[in-house]
Amino acid sequence: MDHFQYRNGILHAEDVPLPAIAAAVASPVYVYSRATLERHARVFQDALKPAGDVEVAFAVKANPNLAVLRVLANAGMGADVVSGGELRRALAAGVGRDRIVFSGVGKTDAELALGLEENIGQFNIESEEEGIELSAIAASKGATAYCTLRVNPDVDAGTHAKISTGKAENKFGVPIDRAPAIYARLAALPGLRLRGVAVHIGSMIADLAPMAAAIMRMGELVGALRGNGHVVTHVDLGGGLGVRYRPDDAPPTPTDYGAMVARATKGWGVRLMFEPGRVIVGNAGVLLTKVIRVKPGATHPFVVVDAAMNDLARPALYDAYHHFEPVIETNTTFTANIVGPVCESGDTFAMARDCGVVGAGDLAVFRTAGAYGATMASTYNSRDLVPEVLVDGSRHAVVADRIPAATVMGAERVPDWLG
Numbered sequence: 351m352d353h354f355q356y357r358n359g360i361l362h363a364e365d366v367p368l369p370a371i372a373a374a375v376a377s378p379v380y381v382y383s384r385a386t387l388e389r390h391a392r393v394f395q396d397a398l399k400p401a402g403d404v405e406v407a408f409a410v411k412a413n414p415n416l417a418v419l420r421v422l423a424n425a426g427m428g429a430d431v432v433s434g435g436e437l438r439r440a441l442a443a444g445v446g447r448d449r450i451v452f453s454g455v456g457k458t459d460a461e462l463a464l465g466l467e468e469n470i471g472q473f474n475i476e477s478e479e480e481g482i483e484l485s486a487i488a489a490s491k492g493a494t495a496y497c498t499l500r501v502n503p504d505v506d507a508g509t510h511a512k513i514s515t516g517k518a519e520n521k522f523g524v525p526i527d528r529a530p531a532i533y534a535r536l537a538a539l540p541g542l543r544l545r546g547v548a549v550h551i552g553s554m555i556a557d558l559a560p561m562a563a564a565i566m567r568m569g570e571l572v573g574a575l576r577g578n579g580h581v582v583t584h585v586d587l588g589g590g591l592g593v594r595y596r597p598d599d600a601p602p603t604p605t606d607y608g609a610m611v612a613r614a615t616k617g618w619g620v621r622l623m624f625e626p627g628r629v630i631v632g633n634a635g636v637l638l639t640k641v642i643r644v645k646p647g648a649t650h651p652f653v654v655v656d657a658a659m660n661d662l663a664r665p666a667l668y669d670a671y672h673h674f675e676p677v678i679e680t681n682t683t684f685t686a687n688i689v690g691p692v693c694e695s696g697d698t699f700a701m702a703r704d705c706g707v708v709g710a711g712d713l714a715v716f717r718t719a720g721a722y723g724a725t726m727a728s729t730y731n732s733r734d735l736v737p738e739v740l741v742d743g744s745r746h747a748v749v750a751d752r753i754p755a756a757t758v759m760g761a762e763r764v765p766d767w768l769g
C-alpha cells in the first residue's frame with residue numbers, strides 16, 4: 351500500500367497534489383512519501399517478528415538520499431552499504447554505526463580502513479583475499495572487525511540476469527562447497543571476529559522457492575561450521591524481495607516471506623539479519639514528468655516526456671516496467687509509446703502501452719520509482735541531475751537539488767596546451 355492516490359481526480363502524494371510540486375520544483379522530479387517509507391519499514395519489520403532475533407539493514411544503494419535514510423533510521427533500520435560513499439551517507443543520516451553492514455565484492459583497502467575507523471557493526475567478506483586484507487588492516491590498527499563470510503549458494507533466483515547474484519558464475523561471495531575451508535582459514539586470522547555467514551541471491555525475486563532453497567543450504571552450512579567447532583551467532587539473509595510494478599503483479603508479501611523465513615530457520619539459534627532495499631522504497635516514490643509533445647508513430651503515437659533514461663535507467667537497463675499514469679485522472683485511454691528526449695532508442699519507457707490519454711503540457715508519473723531510480727541517475731546528454739522531493743502530510747521539501755548541467759560543466763577544464 352502506498353500514499354500516492356487520486357483525490358478529486360488529481361494524483362496526490364499524501365496530502366500534496368502533484369501539480370503543486372511541479373509548479374514549485376519543475377519536472378522531472380522524484381517525489382517520495384514519508385508515510386509510505388515508514389509503513390513499508392514497519393510492515394517488513396513486523397513480518398520478520400516470527401523469525402525471532404532479527405536486525406534489518408536497509409540496502410542504501412536502492413535509495414541513498416539522506417532524508418530517506420533519516421526516515422528509515424528513525425524507523426529503526428540499520429544500513430547495508432556497498433561503498434565508502436554509502437558508508438558516509440549512512441553515518442551522515444544518523445544510522446547507528448553498530449547498525450551498519452558493509453557488503454560488496456570490491457571493497458578497497460581505503461574502504462576497509464574507513465569501516466574500521468568508523469567502528470561499523472559488520473563486514474560481509476566476499477572472498478578469502480578480502481578477509482586476509484581486512485585482517486591485516488585491523489591488526490595494524492589494533493581493531494576488531496566483526497564479520498560474516500558471504501556465500502554463493504548456487505541458486506537461480508529466477509530474476510533478470512543483470513540482478514541475479516547467487517549463481518555459481520556470479521562474482522559474489524565464495525562457493526558454498528569451499529566455504530567451510532575458507533571460513534576455517536579466516537576464523538584463525540588476527541583482527542577478525544568471524545561470527546557467521548551471509549547470502550544474497552539477487553533482486554526483484556518474485557518467487558519464494560529459490561530463497562527458501564538458499565536458506566536451506568545456509569542452514570546446512572551453519573550445521574557443518576558448528577560441527578567443525580566454529581561459534582556461529584549471525585546469519586545475514588540479504589534482501590531481494592520483489593515489489594508490484596504492474597497493476598496485476600502479485601509478488602510474495604513481506605508476511606509470506608517472514609513466515610517462510612521463520613519456518614526455514616527454526617532452531618538455528620542465531621541473530622538473523624536482512625538487507626531489504628526495493629521492498630522498502632520502491633513504491634514509496636514516483637518520477638513526476640511532463641509531456642513535451644506527442645508525435646505520430648508508425649503504429650502508435652510517441653509521447654515524449656521530459657524525463658529520460660538518464661533520470662530513470664531501469665527500463666533501458668533491464669527492460670523494466672514502470673506504470674505510467676496521468677496526474678489528472680482521465681477515463682479515456684489510448685495506446686502509445688512513452689519515450690524520453692535522449693538520443694538513444696533505448697530511451698524508451700514503454701512501447702504500445704495502454705494508458706490514460708495525455709497531451710503536450712500534461713503531467714504524468716512513472717510509479718514505483720523509489721528504488722534504483724534517482725540513485726542511478728546521470729547527466730547523459732548534458733541534462734540536469736534530477737532533483738528529489740520528500741512529502742510529509744501536507745508539506746514537502748526538496749531533499750536533493752536539481753544539479754544544473756552548467757554546474758557539471760563547471761567541473762571540467764580545457765588545458766592551456768589545447769590552445
Ligand SMILES: *Cc1c(COP(=O)(O)O)cnc(C)c1O
Pocket residue numbers: 409411412430453454550552553554588589590591625626627628629
Ligand atoms: C542490492 C543488494 C541488496 C538489496 O536488494 P533489494 O533487491 O533491493 O532488496 C541487499 N544486499 C546486497 C548485498 C545487495 O547487493
